[in-house]
Amino acid sequence: MISDKMVSLVKNSSTIRAMFEEGKKLADIYGEENVYDFSIGNPSVEPPIEVKEAILDIITNESPNLVHGYMNNSGYEDVRAVIAKHINTVQGTAFTSENIVMTVGAAGGLNVIFKALLNQGDEVITFTPYFGEYRFYVSNYDGILVEVSPNKEDFQPNLSEFKEKITAKTKAVIVNTPNNPTGVVYSEETICELAKILEDKQKEFGTSIYLISDEPYRELVYDGIEVPYLTKYYKNTVVGYSYSKSLSLPGERIGYLVLPSEMDDFENVSAATNVANRILGYVNAPSLMQRVIARCVDAKVDVEIYNRNREVLYNNLTAFGYRCIKPQGAFYLFVEALGGDDIAFSNAAKKHNILIVPGSSFGCPGYCRISYCVDYSKVTGALEGFEKLAKEYQ
Secondary structure (H helix, E strand, C coil): CCCCCHEEEHHHCHHHHHHHHHHHHHHHHHHHHHHEEECCCCCCCCCCCHHHHHHHHHHHCHHHHHHHHCCCEEEEHHHHHHHHHHHHHHCCCCCCCEEEEEEEEHHHHHHHHHHCCCCCCCCCEECCCCCHHHHHHHHCCEEEEECCCCCCCCCCCHHHHHHHHHHEEEEEEEECCCCCCCCCCHHHHHHHHHHHHHHHHHHHCCCCHHHHHHHECCCCCCCCCCCCCHHHHHEEEEEEEEEECCCHHHCCCEEEEEEECCCCCHHHHHHHHHHEEEEECCCCCCHHHHHHHHHCCCCCCCCCCHHHHHHHHHHHHHCCCCCCCCEEEECCEEEEECCCCCCHHHHHHCCCCCEEHHHHHHHCCCEEEECCCHHHHHHHHHHHHHHHHHHHHH
């Protein structure tokens, strides 16, 4: 028999993944070209050519021991130094290799930092809607995920409720901006107010509260919007980053944590993340991809491809009668479910071979997420089905 905890986790496994698997079944029945799968954030844009060139050159010309061997659990020091320098150039920070921990994607990084920080019963606050896997990551280390209800006006964090939900047991707060599933970028005003609340609560309770910024979508923004870099606003910030979206490498599982030297208990937190990387079974981030990333820190995907999808979907869906906030970043539309029931609406969409994810998966019933990191032909091909679906509810 599997463990009691896993019984619950299996029962409540990812709706996103379930929809993704259902899409493959529908494709077998109706043909892939006739199924419009907007369920999963699997980038359709190809990785930059620099990535392919770096992989080929590294495996051809670099020493096999260097490319394929063990290294410090935090990753190659020279790779971490390159990443620190890149962040400093872009953000005006002053990090060194000692502030960087290479991780198995952002998900691995979040598990590493939670392993390093959480005691049983510690609370982690998140803002609804949020990436549903946060529930499982926090549960892995016997923490308690505390949800702040959504601000449905603009999906900026509900800071008045946030302030009330911080307790002496609050160990961390996790934010995701640009946000999955809304595409909203948290404003500088929001970040400043959030940081002030945390500073005041740390003094009130005499504790350290760590702000964990989950940032896989940082580079995917539109209309010239800027994403605040949170270490500049709050010293106890940990940044979790992934190249899954910014370089279209979700299957390569490569990312990093940023641990600022000025954070509380830096030496111990840094040592704990190094050990957590090892004992969680990652041992270290993939060696080849570390070396590739060191050569590609300035590479970018063509965000305009996503922007075209965004504009076509948003303009047409709102014309059909759907309601949603226009995303500022990432590649998701968070649409109000027609009829109000997100589960029923998602099931109705399937009748038109359209796969979307109920907002309940993100802690926000009554909405659905549409992932538009798909080929343009899928976006245009689905419009007729979206229009018919809207008419069914009129």
